[in-house]
Amino acid sequence: MSETPQRKVLKEMLMKLKAKVIDSQKMFFGLSITMTATQTQTLKESLESVLKMPEGEAKTTALLTLSLFNSWNQNLNLLNTNIVALINDMNLYIETLERYSTELDNTLTNIFEEAKRMAEEQLKQQEELKKREPSYRT
Numbered sequence: 001m002s003e004t005p006q007r008k009v010l011k012e013m014l015m016k017l018k019a020k021v022i023d024s025q026k027m028f029f030g031l032s033i034t035m036t037a038t039q040t041q042t043l044k045e046s047l048e049s050v051l052k053m054p055e056g057e058a059k060t061t062a063l064l065t066l067s068l069f070n071s072w073n074q075n076l077n078l079l080n081t082n083i084v085a086l087i088n089d090m091n092l093y094i095e096t097l098e099r100y101s102t103e104l105d106n107t108l109t110n111i112f113e114e115a116k117r118m119a120e121e122q123l124k125q126q127e128e129l130k131k132r133e134p135s136y137r138t
Helices: 005-051 055-133
Strands: none
Touching: 005 055
């Protein structure tokens, strides 16, 4: 039995969706890792520089500014963590669609095979009935 156009379209779309999600994940994780490392390094270097400053209003302002940037960096890390959870949910959704598609294919294949077997059996019975002598002649 050949694959129906609907099955073919569904499989192609699932493959495209999965490939797109994988590409997006790679880009996100690459960017996220680079950005986090750069920000962490910049904050560390800035803190070292600020700590060398003489005591006073400028140092206090610089420390408060760094504290603000550090808080912002932590919020970005939290956002990245939530995005990773969202990506995992999307992966689960795609996996569920793939399994559902496979199960649907298997179910339809079984139904069609059973229908074909029953039709062949019915044809066989009809052929046997044609070969028999009518019962009213005996």
